[in-house]
Amino acid sequence: MNTFRPKKLLLLLSLFILAVLLCGLYLTYNTYGNFQFAWMLRGKKIAAFLLVALATGMATVSFQTMTQNQFLTPNILGLDSLYVLIQTLLFFSVGGVNMLVQKQTATFLISILLMALVSLLLAKLLLKRQQNDLFILLMLGMILGTLFSSTSNFLQVMMDPNEYDLLQGRLFASFSNINTVQLNWAAGIILLGSLVLFAANHYLDVLHLGSDQATNLGISLNKFQILLLFLISLLTGTATALVGPITFLGFIVANISYQLMPTYRHRYLFPTAILLGIIFLVGSQFLVEQVFQLKTTVSVVTQFIGGLYFIWKIIYERRRQK
Numbered sequence: 579m580n581t582f583r584p585k586k587l588l589l590l591l592s593l594f595i596l597a598v599l600l601c602g603l604y605l606t607y608n609t610y611g612n613f614q615f616a617w618m619l620r621g622k623k624i625a626a627f628l629l630v631a632l633a634t635g636m637a638t639v640s641f642q643t644m645t646q647n648q649f650l651t652p653n654i655l656g657l658d659s660l661y662v663l664i665q666t667l668l669f670f671s672v673g674g675v676n677m678l679v680q681k682q683t684a685t686f687l688i689s690i691l692l693m694a695l696v697s698l699l700l701a702k703l704l705l706k707r708q709q710n711d712l713f714i715l716l717m718l719g720m721i722l723g724t725l726f727s728s729t730s731n732f733l734q735v736m737m738d739p740n741e742y743d744l745l746q747g748r749l750f751a752s753f754s755n756i757n758t759v760q761l762n763w764a765a766g767i768i769l770l771g772s773l774v775l776f777a778a779n780h781y782l783d784v785l786h787l788g789s790d791q792a793t794n795l796g797i798s799l800n801k802f803q804i805l806l807l808f809l810i811s812l813l814t815g816t817a818t819a820l821v822g823p824i825t826f827l828g829f830i831v832a833n834i835s836y837q838l839m840p841t842y843r844h845r846y847l848f849p850t851a852i853l854l855g856i857i858f859l860v861g862s863q864f865l866v867e868q869v870f871q872l873k874t875t876v877s878v879v880t881q882f883i884g885g886l887y888f889i890w891k892i893i894y895e896r897r898r899q900k
Contacts, residue, residue, distance in 0.1 A: 586839060586841070586846050589838060589839065589850070590846070590849055590850065590853070593850065593853035593854065593857065594853055596853075596857055597853050597856040597857050597860070600856075600857055600860045600861060600864070601624055601627075601856070601860055603864070604620060604623075604624070604860050604863065604864050605617060605620050605621065605624065607864070607868065608868060622756050622758065622761065623753045623754075623756060623863065624860070625756075625761060625765070626753050626756050626761060626820060626821060627753065627856055627859040627860055627863070628856060629761070629764055629765055629768050629817070629820065630817045630820065630821055630824070630827075630855070630859060631831075631852050631853075631854075631855030631856040631858075631859055632768055632769075632772055632852050632855070633768045633771070633772070633813040633814065633816055633817040634813075634814070634817055634824070634827050634828045634831065634851075634855055635828070635831050635832070635835075635848065635851030635852040635854070635855045636771075636772050636775050636776070636813060636848055636851070636852070637652050637775075637809075637810045637813040637814045637817075637828065638651050638652060638828030638829065638831065638832040638851065639832050639835065639844065639847050639848060639851050640775055640782060640806055640809070640810055640844075641806075641810050641828075642832055643782050643785055643786050643844070644712070644785060644803060644806050644807075644810075645712065645716065646788065646789075648832070648833055648836065649829075649888075649891070649892075650716070651828045651829050651832075652810050652811065652814040652828065653723075653814070653823075653825060653828070654716055654719055654720055654723070655696075655697055655700075655715075655716070655719035655722075655723070655807075655811065656696075656719045656720065656722045656723030656724075656726055657693050657696075657697070657811060657814050657815055657818060658723070658818060658823040658825065659722075659723040659724075659726035659727045659730070660692065660693055660696060660722075660723075660726050661689060661693065661815070661818045661819065661822075661823060662726065662727065662730045662749055662823070663726040663727075663729055663730045664685075664688075664689050664692060665689075665745065665748045665749060666729075666730040666733045666734055666745060667733065668685060669737070669741055669744065669745045669748075670733045670736070670737055670741075683757070683759050683760060683763070686757075686760045686763065686819050686820075687763065689815065689818075689819040690767065690812070690815045690816050690819050692815075693811055693812075693814070693815030693818070693819070694808060694811045694812045694815050696722075696811075697719075697807050697808065697810075697811035698804070698807065698808045698811065700715055700718060700719065700722075700807075701715065701803065701804045701807040701808070702804065712803065715807075748822065749822060749823070753821055753859075753863055753876060756820070756821070760819075760820060761820070764816050764817075764819075764820045767812065767813075767816045768813060768816055768817070771809050771812050771813045771816075772813065774809055775806075775809050775813075775848075776844075776845075776848060778802075778805075778806075779843075779844040779845050779848065781797060781802060782844045783842055783843055783844055784797055785797065785802070786842045786844075787842075814828075821876075822877065823877065824876065824877055824880050825877070825880065825881055825884065826880050826881055826883070826884020826885065826887070826888065827855065827858065827859070827880050827884070829884060829887070829888065830854075830858060830880075830883065830884050830887055831851045831852075831854040831855045831858060832851055833887070833891060834854055835847050835850040835851040835854060838850060838854075858880075859876065862876045862879045862880060863876055865879060866879060
Protein backbone atom coordinates (compact mmCIF):
# COMPACT_ATOMS: atom_id res chain seq x y z
CA MET A 579 0.00 0.00 0.00
CA ASN A 580 2.94 2.34 0.70
CA THR A 581 3.93 2.08 -2.99
CA PHE A 582 0.70 3.76 -4.03
CA ARG A 583 0.73 6.43 -1.33
CA PRO A 584 2.54 9.08 -3.45
CA LYS A 585 0.00 8.55 -6.25
CA LYS A 586 -2.87 9.03 -3.81
CA LEU A 587 -1.35 12.18 -2.38
CA LEU A 588 -0.67 13.50 -5.89
CA LEU A 589 -4.31 12.86 -6.85
CA LEU A 590 -5.56 14.64 -3.74
CA LEU A 591 -3.25 17.56 -4.45
CA SER A 592 -4.48 17.76 -8.06
CA LEU A 593 -8.13 17.74 -6.95
CA PHE A 594 -7.37 20.38 -4.33
CA ILE A 595 -5.71 22.66 -6.90
CA LEU A 596 -8.61 22.18 -9.32
CA ALA A 597 -11.12 22.99 -6.57
CA VAL A 598 -9.20 26.15 -5.61
CA LEU A 599 -8.95 27.26 -9.25
CA LEU A 600 -12.68 26.74 -9.79
CA CYS A 601 -13.52 28.68 -6.63
CA GLY A 602 -11.19 31.48 -7.75
CA LEU A 603 -12.79 31.53 -11.20
CA TYR A 604 -16.27 31.66 -9.69
CA LEU A 605 -15.29 34.54 -7.39
CA THR A 606 -13.62 36.64 -10.08
CA TYR A 607 -15.51 35.91 -13.32
CA ASN A 608 -17.73 38.74 -14.63
CA THR A 609 -17.33 40.96 -11.56
CA TYR A 610 -17.32 44.08 -13.80
CA GLY A 611 -14.84 45.84 -11.51
CA ASN A 612 -16.94 45.32 -8.35
CA PHE A 613 -14.77 42.58 -6.88
CA GLN A 614 -15.51 43.48 -3.26
CA PHE A 615 -19.26 43.28 -3.80
CA ALA A 616 -18.86 40.02 -5.77
CA TRP A 617 -16.68 38.61 -2.99
CA MET A 618 -19.34 39.36 -0.36
CA LEU A 619 -22.11 37.89 -2.49
CA ARG A 620 -20.31 34.87 -3.88
CA GLY A 621 -18.13 34.21 -0.84
CA LYS A 622 -21.19 33.14 1.14
CA LYS A 623 -22.09 30.72 -1.64
CA ILE A 624 -18.55 29.31 -1.64
CA ALA A 625 -18.88 28.67 2.10
CA ALA A 626 -22.16 26.83 1.44
CA PHE A 627 -20.50 24.78 -1.33
CA LEU A 628 -17.74 23.72 1.06
CA LEU A 629 -20.17 22.74 3.82
CA VAL A 630 -22.55 20.82 1.55
CA ALA A 631 -19.66 19.00 -0.16
CA LEU A 632 -18.18 18.12 3.23
CA ALA A 633 -21.47 16.85 4.65
CA THR A 634 -22.55 14.96 1.52
CA GLY A 635 -19.18 13.35 0.82
CA MET A 636 -18.61 12.17 4.39
CA ALA A 637 -22.19 10.96 4.88
CA THR A 638 -22.52 9.07 1.58
CA VAL A 639 -19.18 7.26 1.76
CA SER A 640 -19.90 6.23 5.37
CA PHE A 641 -23.44 5.11 4.50
CA GLN A 642 -22.28 3.01 1.55
CA THR A 643 -19.61 1.39 3.70
CA MET A 644 -22.19 0.55 6.34
CA THR A 645 -24.68 -0.88 3.84
CA GLN A 646 -22.02 -2.54 1.65
CA ASN A 647 -23.79 -1.08 -1.39
CA GLN A 648 -22.43 1.63 -3.70
CA PHE A 649 -25.85 2.38 -5.21
CA LEU A 650 -27.48 3.52 -1.96
CA THR A 651 -27.34 7.02 -0.50
CA PRO A 652 -28.66 8.43 2.81
CA ASN A 653 -31.68 9.76 0.89
CA ILE A 654 -33.10 6.23 0.95
CA LEU A 655 -33.92 6.85 4.63
CA GLY A 656 -36.53 9.37 3.48
CA LEU A 657 -34.70 12.48 4.73
CA ASP A 658 -35.41 14.50 1.58
CA SER A 659 -39.10 13.57 1.72
CA LEU A 660 -39.22 14.49 5.41
CA TYR A 661 -37.69 17.90 4.62
CA VAL A 662 -40.31 18.46 1.91
CA LEU A 663 -43.07 17.45 4.33
CA ILE A 664 -41.81 19.83 7.03
CA GLN A 665 -41.66 22.75 4.61
CA THR A 666 -45.09 21.88 3.16
CA LEU A 667 -46.68 21.71 6.62
CA LEU A 668 -45.18 25.06 7.58
CA PHE A 669 -46.28 26.80 4.37
CA PHE A 670 -49.72 25.17 4.61
CA SER A 671 -50.29 26.20 8.23
CA VAL A 672 -48.42 29.52 8.53
CA GLY A 673 -48.63 30.78 4.95
CA GLY A 674 -45.98 31.39 2.33
CA VAL A 675 -45.68 35.15 2.82
CA ASN A 676 -45.31 34.80 6.59
CA MET A 677 -42.71 32.07 6.12
CA LEU A 678 -40.63 34.27 3.85
CA VAL A 679 -40.87 37.29 6.16
CA GLN A 680 -40.01 35.50 9.39
CA LYS A 681 -36.51 34.53 10.42
CA GLN A 682 -36.01 30.86 9.65
CA THR A 683 -33.35 29.89 12.22
CA ALA A 684 -35.80 28.03 14.46
CA THR A 685 -37.35 26.22 11.49
CA PHE A 686 -33.87 25.36 10.22
CA LEU A 687 -32.81 23.79 13.53
CA ILE A 688 -36.13 21.98 13.99
CA SER A 689 -35.82 20.45 10.50
CA ILE A 690 -32.33 19.16 11.27
CA LEU A 691 -33.40 17.81 14.66
CA LEU A 692 -36.44 16.00 13.26
CA MET A 693 -34.48 14.39 10.42
CA ALA A 694 -31.77 13.18 12.80
CA LEU A 695 -34.23 11.96 15.45
CA VAL A 696 -36.37 9.99 12.97
CA SER A 697 -33.31 8.08 11.76
CA LEU A 698 -32.06 7.56 15.31
CA LEU A 699 -35.47 6.26 16.42
CA LEU A 700 -35.62 3.82 13.52
CA ALA A 701 -32.10 2.64 14.25
CA LYS A 702 -32.86 2.13 17.95
CA LEU A 703 -35.98 0.13 17.17
CA LEU A 704 -34.63 -2.05 14.37
CA LEU A 705 -30.88 -2.46 14.80
CA LYS A 706 -30.96 -5.20 17.39
CA ARG A 707 -29.24 -8.53 16.97
CA GLN A 708 -30.57 -9.95 13.71
CA GLN A 709 -28.27 -9.68 10.72
CA ASN A 710 -30.98 -8.44 8.35
CA ASP A 711 -32.21 -5.59 10.55
CA LEU A 712 -30.19 -3.07 8.54
CA PHE A 713 -32.02 -4.01 5.36
CA ILE A 714 -35.36 -3.84 7.18
CA LEU A 715 -34.35 -0.35 8.29
CA LEU A 716 -33.63 0.66 4.70
CA MET A 717 -36.96 -0.77 3.50
CA LEU A 718 -38.82 1.06 6.27
CA GLY A 719 -36.99 4.24 5.33
CA MET A 720 -38.22 3.87 1.74
CA ILE A 721 -41.78 3.27 2.97
CA LEU A 722 -41.68 6.31 5.24
CA GLY A 723 -40.21 8.36 2.40
CA THR A 724 -43.17 7.37 0.23
CA LEU A 725 -45.58 8.23 3.07
CA PHE A 726 -43.95 11.65 3.61
CA SER A 727 -44.01 12.34 -0.13
CA SER A 728 -47.67 11.34 -0.50
CA THR A 729 -48.68 13.50 2.46
CA SER A 730 -46.76 16.44 1.01
CA ASN A 731 -48.44 16.01 -2.38
CA PHE A 732 -51.88 15.85 -0.73
CA LEU A 733 -51.27 19.10 1.17
CA GLN A 734 -49.78 20.82 -1.88
CA VAL A 735 -52.88 20.02 -3.94
CA MET A 736 -55.00 21.76 -1.30
CA MET A 737 -52.77 24.85 -1.15
CA ASP A 738 -53.42 28.18 -2.80
CA PRO A 739 -51.52 28.35 -6.13
CA ASN A 740 -49.58 31.41 -4.95
CA GLU A 741 -48.57 29.64 -1.74
CA TYR A 742 -47.58 26.59 -3.75
CA ASP A 743 -45.42 28.71 -6.03
CA LEU A 744 -43.59 30.18 -3.03
CA LEU A 745 -43.13 26.70 -1.58
CA GLN A 746 -41.45 25.42 -4.74
CA GLY A 747 -38.67 27.91 -4.20
CA ARG A 748 -37.83 26.07 -0.97
CA LEU A 749 -38.01 22.58 -2.46
CA PHE A 750 -35.29 23.02 -5.09
CA ALA A 751 -31.66 23.17 -4.06
CA SER A 752 -30.52 26.78 -4.29
CA PHE A 753 -27.40 28.62 -3.17
CA SER A 754 -28.76 32.04 -4.10
CA ASN A 755 -30.34 33.06 -0.77
CA ILE A 756 -28.09 31.66 1.95
CA ASN A 757 -28.98 32.92 5.42
CA THR A 758 -25.82 33.92 7.32
CA VAL A 759 -27.13 32.77 10.71
CA GLN A 760 -28.17 29.41 9.30
CA LEU A 761 -24.79 29.13 7.58
CA ASN A 762 -23.01 29.60 10.91
CA TRP A 763 -25.18 26.99 12.61
CA ALA A 764 -24.66 24.59 9.71
CA ALA A 765 -20.90 25.13 9.83
CA GLY A 766 -20.77 24.17 13.51
CA ILE A 767 -22.95 21.08 13.10
CA ILE A 768 -21.28 19.81 9.92
CA LEU A 769 -17.73 20.39 11.14
CA LEU A 770 -18.41 18.63 14.44
CA GLY A 771 -20.15 15.67 12.79
CA SER A 772 -17.43 15.36 10.14
CA LEU A 773 -14.67 15.38 12.77
CA VAL A 774 -16.36 12.53 14.64
CA LEU A 775 -16.79 10.54 11.41
CA PHE A 776 -13.20 11.11 10.36
CA ALA A 777 -11.99 10.07 13.80
CA ALA A 778 -13.83 6.76 13.23
CA ASN A 779 -12.18 6.14 9.83
CA HIS A 780 -10.24 3.10 11.14
CA TYR A 781 -13.49 1.52 12.34
CA LEU A 782 -15.02 2.18 8.93
CA ASP A 783 -12.03 0.51 7.29
CA VAL A 784 -12.78 -2.61 9.34
CA LEU A 785 -16.53 -2.37 8.63
CA HIS A 786 -15.66 -2.34 4.92
CA LEU A 787 -14.64 -6.01 5.34
CA GLY A 788 -18.22 -6.92 6.30
CA SER A 789 -20.37 -7.13 9.40
CA ASP A 790 -19.15 -10.55 10.53
CA GLN A 791 -15.49 -9.63 10.18
CA ALA A 792 -16.04 -6.33 12.00
CA THR A 793 -17.72 -8.16 14.90
CA ASN A 794 -14.94 -10.74 15.05
CA LEU A 795 -12.36 -7.95 15.16
CA GLY A 796 -13.94 -6.44 18.25
CA ILE A 797 -16.32 -3.73 16.96
CA SER A 798 -19.63 -3.42 18.81
CA LEU A 799 -21.58 -3.45 15.56
CA ASN A 800 -25.02 -2.36 16.76
CA LYS A 801 -23.76 0.62 18.75
CA PHE A 802 -21.44 1.67 15.94
CA GLN A 803 -24.21 1.44 13.32
CA ILE A 804 -26.54 3.54 15.48
CA LEU A 805 -23.82 6.17 15.91
CA LEU A 806 -23.11 6.12 12.16
CA LEU A 807 -26.77 6.50 11.25
CA PHE A 808 -27.18 9.43 13.63
CA LEU A 809 -24.10 11.23 12.25
CA ILE A 810 -25.06 10.47 8.64
CA SER A 811 -28.60 11.74 9.20
CA LEU A 812 -27.29 14.82 11.01
CA LEU A 813 -24.93 15.73 8.17
CA THR A 814 -27.44 14.96 5.41
CA GLY A 815 -30.26 16.73 7.23
CA THR A 816 -28.14 19.84 7.84
CA ALA A 817 -27.06 20.07 4.20
CA THR A 818 -30.66 19.56 3.05
CA ALA A 819 -32.05 22.15 5.46
CA LEU A 820 -29.38 24.66 4.40
CA VAL A 821 -29.82 24.58 0.60
CA GLY A 822 -32.57 22.06 -0.17
CA PRO A 823 -32.50 18.49 -1.52
CA ILE A 824 -29.63 17.56 -3.88
CA THR A 825 -30.58 14.04 -4.87
CA PHE A 826 -27.66 12.57 -6.82
CA LEU A 827 -24.72 14.57 -5.46
CA GLY A 828 -23.62 11.97 -2.91
CA PHE A 829 -23.96 9.11 -5.38
CA ILE A 830 -21.83 10.92 -7.97
CA VAL A 831 -18.96 12.00 -5.73
CA ALA A 832 -18.79 8.72 -3.77
CA ASN A 833 -18.68 6.44 -6.82
CA ILE A 834 -16.18 8.60 -8.70
CA SER A 835 -14.05 8.56 -5.54
CA TYR A 836 -13.99 4.75 -5.60
CA GLN A 837 -12.82 4.82 -9.21
CA LEU A 838 -10.15 7.48 -8.72
CA MET A 839 -9.00 6.15 -5.33
CA PRO A 840 -9.18 2.31 -5.42
CA THR A 841 -8.65 1.73 -1.71
CA TYR A 842 -10.66 0.78 1.34
CA ARG A 843 -8.98 3.41 3.54
CA HIS A 844 -11.44 6.15 4.39
CA ARG A 845 -8.74 8.67 5.22
CA TYR A 846 -8.23 8.86 1.43
CA LEU A 847 -11.83 8.29 0.33
CA PHE A 848 -13.24 11.08 2.53
CA PRO A 849 -11.09 13.96 1.18
CA THR A 850 -11.47 12.68 -2.40
CA ALA A 851 -15.27 12.74 -2.13
CA ILE A 852 -15.24 16.17 -0.47
CA LEU A 853 -13.00 17.73 -3.13
CA LEU A 854 -15.07 16.18 -5.93
CA GLY A 855 -18.20 17.59 -4.29
CA ILE A 856 -16.69 21.08 -4.23
CA ILE A 857 -15.63 20.79 -7.88
CA PHE A 858 -19.06 19.54 -8.93
CA LEU A 859 -21.04 22.14 -6.96
CA VAL A 860 -18.92 25.12 -7.97
CA GLY A 861 -18.91 23.98 -11.60
CA SER A 862 -22.68 23.47 -11.57
CA GLN A 863 -23.33 26.87 -10.00
CA PHE A 864 -21.00 28.50 -12.52
CA LEU A 865 -23.03 26.91 -15.35
CA VAL A 866 -26.32 27.97 -13.72
CA GLU A 867 -25.26 31.61 -13.28
CA GLN A 868 -23.02 32.28 -16.28
CA VAL A 869 -24.20 29.85 -18.99
CA PHE A 870 -27.90 29.31 -18.23
CA GLN A 871 -28.32 32.83 -16.77
CA LEU A 872 -30.22 31.57 -13.69
CA LYS A 873 -32.89 29.91 -15.84
CA THR A 874 -32.36 26.62 -14.00
CA THR A 875 -31.09 25.43 -10.59
CA VAL A 876 -28.21 23.36 -9.28
CA SER A 877 -30.57 20.51 -8.42
CA VAL A 878 -31.71 20.23 -12.06
CA VAL A 879 -28.10 20.02 -13.27
CA THR A 880 -27.29 17.48 -10.54
CA GLN A 881 -30.30 15.29 -11.31
CA PHE A 882 -29.57 15.33 -15.05
CA ILE A 883 -25.89 14.39 -14.69
CA GLY A 884 -26.57 12.05 -11.77
CA GLY A 885 -29.34 10.23 -13.61
CA LEU A 886 -27.11 9.61 -16.63
CA TYR A 887 -24.25 8.47 -14.40
CA PHE A 888 -26.58 6.16 -12.43
CA ILE A 889 -27.79 4.46 -15.63
CA TRP A 890 -24.20 4.12 -16.89
CA LYS A 891 -23.14 2.64 -13.55
CA ILE A 892 -25.87 -0.01 -13.68
CA ILE A 893 -24.98 -1.00 -17.27
CA TYR A 894 -21.26 -1.06 -16.43
CA GLU A 895 -21.75 -3.29 -13.37
CA ARG A 896 -23.96 -5.73 -15.29
CA ARG A 897 -21.42 -6.05 -18.09
CA ARG A 898 -18.59 -6.53 -15.61
CA GLN A 899 -20.42 -9.38 -13.86
CA LYS A 900 -21.00 -11.29 -17.09
